[in-house]
Amino acid sequence: MPKSVYVTGDSIILKNGVFLYGAKKGHCRIVSILPKANGLVQYRIRFSSENCERLITEADIDHDASVGVDGKPSTNAAYASSSWVNINAIKIRK
Numbered sequence: 001m002p003k004s005v006y007v008t009g010d011s012i013i014l015k016n017g018v019f020l021y022g023a024k025k026g027h028c029r030i031v032s033i034l035p036k037a038n039g040l041v042q043y044r045i046r047f048s049s050e051n052c053e054r055l056i057t058e059a060d061i062d063h064d065a066s067v068g069v070d071g072k073p074s075t076n077a078a079y080a081s082s083s084w085v086n087i088n089a090i091k092i093r094k
Helices: none
Strands: 011-013 027-037 040-047 054-057
Touching (some): 027 054
Antiparallel strands (some): 027 040
C-alpha cells in the first residue's frame, strides 16, 4: 500500500500527457490529499494560472523533477500555512 509522499502545499511537476486537453506542463501545488483509489494516493492540485482544481494520482507525478535538493519534496512556504477557504470571498446577508 503506497503511502503519501507529498503533503499539502508541496510544489510538484506532472508527467507529460496527464491531461488530454492542453499540454499542462509546469509547477502546480497540492491543495489536499484524498483517499486512495485502486491502490494509488490521490491528490487535488491547482496550477497558478487556473482558478479550478484538478484530481491526479500518485502515478501522474514526475517524482524525479519534483524532488528537492535534500531528497524530500519541495514545499512552497507561501502556501504551507494558507487555508483553502478565502475569508474575503464569503458574503453574509443581514
